Amino acid sequence: MKDRIKEILDSQGLNATQFAQKVSMNVSALSHILSGRNNPGYDALQKIIVNFPQISVEWLMTGQGEMYKEILSDEPEQVSLFDENPLKADPGPGKGEYPAQKGLKSPQKPIKYTDNQQLITKEKAGVKIRKIAVFYSDNTYEEFFPQ
Numbered sequence: 001m002k003d004r005i006k007e008i009l010d011s012q013g014l015n016a017t018q019f020a021q022k023v024s025m026n027v028s029a030l031s032h033i034l035s036g037r038n039n040p041g042y043d044a045l046q047k048i049i050v051n052f053p054q055i056s057v058e059w060l061m062t063g064q065g066e067m068y069k070e071i072l073s074d075e076p077e078q079v080s081l082f083d084e085n086p087l088k089a090d091p092g093p094g095k096g097e098y099p100a101q102k103g104l105k106s107p108q109k110p111i112k113y114t115d116n117q118q119l120i121t122k123e124k125a126g127v128k129i130r131k132i133a134v135f136y137s138d139n140t141y142e143e144f145f146p147q
Helices: 002-012 016-022 027-035 042-051 057-062
Strands: 132-135 141-144
Touching (some): 002 016, 002 027, 002 057, 016 027
């Protein structure tokens, strides 16, 4: 299990101190786990599972399966937020693409999971989206300006 916890640290780009802070664990307790001196207790495992919901519990506990949970999508097609009728959108050639923003770092690791939250939209007459900002866990962000 200590090797799987080390793999979580590596995949998240965290050192032991950062990981311990994120899961509200004593740094020395984590050090003992990572060195193999102690096995993680129920509380430590629960903190890891709560703070890293994208990690498969089965993988963490047994080493079986994939590290990240598989997220299934029920949505059959891509929906655009910028079209008048998003379900019947045909952006045409060259539309729907945004230029890369200068000076922004891209995330170091590929994103392997998504939240299963439903998008709820409210129609407002004459109101259009002006800017969308995406914030990454490594404290970088990107801004998109619809045409």
